[in-house]
Amino acid sequence: MDLLAELKALEASFRAEIAACSDDHALTELRDRYLSRKRGLLSDKMRLLPQIDPAQRAVAGQRANELKRLIEEKLQERASEITASQRAAKPDLIDVTLPGIRPPRGFLHPITKTRREICRIFMQMGYSIEDGPELDTDYFNFEAANIPPDHPARDAQDSFYISEDTLLRTHTTPVQIHSMLRRKPPIRIIAPGRVFRRDATDATHTPMFFQVEGLVVGRGISFAHLRGTLQTFAHMMFGSDVKLRLRPSYFPFVEPGAEVDISCFLCKGRGCRVCKDSGWIEILGSGMVHPALFDRVGYDPTGLTGFAFGMGIDRITLLKYGIEDTRLFFENDLRFISQFGG
Ligand SMILES: [Zn+2]
Incomplete structure (x- = not known):
């Protein structure tokens, strides 16, 4: 071998x-x-x-x-x-050893983030979320909210009418009316949503923006409850060291009404560009529900009181993130929007 x-x-x-x-x-x-x-x-x-x-x-x-x-x-x-x-x-053959391409990841719009945060805070306080139509009748948008046809407040809310009697809501207040008609007290709701006004567009105005309103109705509800609620909200939203300041103001659907300021969370009250050196920032309007609203929804007003408040979600978002121009929210430039992460 x-x-x-x-x-x-x-x-x-x-x-x-x-x-x-x-x-x-x-x-x-x-x-x-x-x-x-x-x-x-x-x-x-x-x-x-x-x-x-x-x-x-x-x-x-x-x-x-x-x-x-x-x-x-x-x-x-x-x-x-x-x-x-x-x-x-086959030049397009998949080479599994090459590093992969990450699929683009979605993210929330800053206004959505703020809306969710506001809703979360009020839900923790026992509020439920209400929704309503963006297109509503003149009655629900104005009259039921104690703003009759000749009322000067209508000028401040120049509106988009679809027909003589129908318009894009100018505030989320009609949701309060719808909710009161649907429910019986006690009521504790917030209503976030889009609202529309014929404003000229600039750094602080857009014809469409977002509001959230809150409504509490029950027996023994007082102005102190309103203040305590808003104080809790301000602490959870802007930090536990912000102070609250209420100033008398007028809104047709509340009596008495108050504008609410918080101490500037940026400069801690020392004065800066955002608070215009005043140390205070206006964040919302509020007050005790006007008895005329109870009349319109058929509630017996004896012993019944309530408070309501409303704020611009866009404005809160501008403040929270230090954004200077509200138009950025609607230009859909991903370089801007994506900075706010998931
Ligand atoms: Zn400041």
Whole structure:
């Protein structure tokens, strides 16, 4: 038996076969046929080594090991060639070793974030969220809110009328009226939503903006409850060190009415650009529900009181994030919007 000659023949047949391999599957089979420990052709030859003449054994053993290395090298080489030619034939072939491309991740609009935060704070205080139509009648938007046709407050809320009697709501107050008609006291709701006014667009005005109003109706509800509620809200929204200041004001649907300021959370009251050096920032309007509203929804006003408040979500968002121009909210420039994260 000439083992050296057999190894030589084996090498020749391997070289012929590997040249014919054209895919990974064929290469795997080829490796098995030659190198498999149990039935590989080269393994068979190596098992014969102990039987041959000791003089030849060292040379044959060395030769067999060389052939094993050669087979492994050639298999690897051929595998690379096959991959390269597959890639060349199909340039869009997916290379799973390349770093991936992250799909773009969505994020919330800053106004949505603020709206959710406001809702969360009031829900923690036991409020439920009410929704209402954006298109409503003159009656619900104005008259039921104690703003009759000749009332000067209508001028301050120049409106988009769809027909003589129908308009885009100018505030979320009609949701309060709808809710009172649907429910019986006690009531504790907030109503966030879009409102519309014919304002010229500038850094602080847009014809559409967002409000949230709150309404509490029950027996024994006092102005102190209003103040306590708004104080709690201001602490949770702007920080526990902000102070509250109420100033008498007029809104047709409340009596008495108050504008509510918080101490400037940016300069801590020392005076800055945002608070116009006053140390105070106006954030909302509020008051005790006008008895005329109870009349209109058919409540017996004996012993019944309530408070209401309303604020601009856009304005709160401007303040909270130090944004200077409210138009940025509606231009949908992703470079702006995406800064507010998820
Ligand atoms: Zn300030």
